[in-house]
Amino acid sequence: METILFLSPTEAALSKNTLEALAAAKQLADSLGAPFFVGLWGDAPKAAADSIASCGAAKFFIVSGVEFAQARYATDAAAAEALCRAAGATIVIAPSGSRWNRISAGVAHRLAGRADSHVTGLTASEGSPAIARWYYRQRMEGILTRTQRPWLISVESGIAPAWQGVAGSAVVEDVACLPAGVRTTVTGIESLAADQQTIRPDADLLFVTGAGWTKKQPDGQVKVAEAEKLILGFLNLARASLGSTKSLVDLHGEGQATLTFLTHMNQVGQTGSTPRHAKGLSTCCHGEEPHTVGWRFIGERRAISLDPNCGWARGKADVLYVADAFAVMEKVNSLIAQKS
Numbered sequence: 001m002e003t004i005l006f007l008s009p010t011e012a013a014l015s016k017n018t019l020e021a022l023a024a025a026k027q028l029a030d031s032l033g034a035p036f037f038v039g040l041w042g043d044a045p046k047a048a049a050d051s052i053a054s055c056g057a058a059k060f061f062i063v064s065g066v067e068f069a070q071a072r073y074a075t076d077a078a079a080a081e082a083l084c085r086a087a088g089a090t091i092v093i094a095p096s097g098s099r100w101n102r103i104s105a106g107v108a109h110r111l112a113g114r115a116d117s118h119v120t121g122l123t124a125s126e127g128s129p130a131i132a133r134w135y136y137r138q139r140m141e142g143i144l145t146r147t148q149r150p151w152l153i154s155v156e157s158g159i160a161p162a163w164q165g166v167a168g169s170a171v172v173e174d175v176a177c178l179p180a181g182v183r184t185t186v187t188g189i190e191s192l193a194a195d196q197q198t199i200r201p202d203a204d205l206l207f208v209t210g211a212g213w214t215k216k217q218p219d220g221q222v223k224v225a226e227a228e229k230l231i232l233g234f235l236n237l238a239r240a241s242l243g244s245t246k247s248l249v250d251l252h253g254e255g256q257a258t259l260t261f262l263t264h265m266n267q268v269g270q271t272g273s274t275p276r277h278a279k280g281l282s283t284c285c286h287g288e289e290p291h292t293v294g295w296r297f298i299g300e301r302r303a304i305s306l307d308p309n310c311g312w313a314r315g316k317a318d319v320l321y322v323a324d325a326f327a328v329m330e331k332v333n334s335l336i337a338q339k340s
């Protein structure tokens with residue numbers, strides 16, 4: 001049996017976006033026949049609870065205090081975590097917004113749950129909740145379910161009519177919350193050491209990694225650790241900038257073995273960046289159009305792929321090496337090391 005918690009920070013009156021998410025959460029709870037609770041935090045969340053007193057929640061949990069008025073990671077995350085625990089929620093639905101978006105992944109982690117953002121639909125089928133969200137810049141809609149709980153879901157605005165109802169006096173349960181830090185003070189900016197920074201806009205060469213680095217190799221083995229060593233070794237020797245395909249950076253979010261130093265910031269392509277470098281070397285990448293459109297400002301293009309029929313071979317690279325990138329990069333690294 002699921003337990004649904006509608007969760008939100010409160011500032012002034014609850015926004016339209018918040019009331020839409022509330023309506024969607026209540027509707028999901030009704031479809032699942034699940035207990036429905038509301039969790040609110042802020043300076044004085046009781047007033048917000050009163051404004052939605054007739055929404056059908058079995059209970060209102062609140063974290064209140066002047067320190068929860070401000071948008072700040074430490075206090076927002078601590079309050080949200082405490083509310084989720086107090087409600088024993090398996091599904092947490094929150095309106096998208098900068099305050100929630102900033103903490104949702106962190107709170108999911110603290111609760112050993114999962115978070116999804118940009119959700120545009122909530123449905124229940126055969127007793128199980130499912131979400132809808134769009135991929136590839138609104139080209140494809142996916143319907144997802146998850147087995148992990150609690151499942152934290154941020155819903156986009158406009159997915160349901162805003163909840164409407166009479167205000168009243170909500171019976172609230174105060175939840176104790178002692179955030180570790182009461183105030184964030186910015187004292188300066190720390191940036192990564194130069195050799196940890198893999199995105200180097202001023203580099204002559206863009207070195208691109210593709211999903212092939214993490215795939216089973218012809219000898220039947222997956223060699224992610226070896227791939228990391230070769231790639232970092234090359235980046236440090238050649239002072240190249242690191243780009244990636246979308247397939248490879250996406251693996252990280254799905255919990256699969258991947259290159260630990262990659263983030264979505266490295267992604268090149270239609271839905272990634274379009275860097276400018278004199279030369280580009282692509283490795284273990286298929287060279288599909290949505291990726292290679294990000295190469296429009298790369299001067300000389302070379303690629304290493306096992307597939308002689310890949311996209312690079314079809315006119316997208318000046319030179320294609322049909323070869324094993326592990327072997328090639330090992331040799332290249334040793335040649336550069338000898339020279340330097």
Ligand SMILES: Cc1cc2nc3c(=O)[nH]c(=O)nc-3n(C[C@H](O)[C@H](O)[C@H](O)COP(=O)(O)OP(=O)(O)OC[C@H]3O[C@@H](n4cnc5c(N)ncnc54)[C@H](O)[C@@H]3O)c2cc1C
Pocket residue numbers: 136137139209210211212213215217244245246247248267268269270271272273283284285286287288289290291294304305306307310323324325326
């Ligand atoms: C709307 C839309 C937007 C998209 N936007 C982007 C985007 O911004 N950026 C992006 O990158 N993608 C984007 N994509 C995805 C893109 O279409 C491809 O799916 C993706 O680029 C494929 O990644 P890949 O080449 O790393 O993986 P794969 O297609 O899996 O290719 C892996 C390659 O590695 C080779 N290989 C494996 N082992 C070795 C080895 N030892 N040596 C050499 N080669 C090896 C294989 O032969 C294969 O060719 C988008 C797709 C859509 C639909």
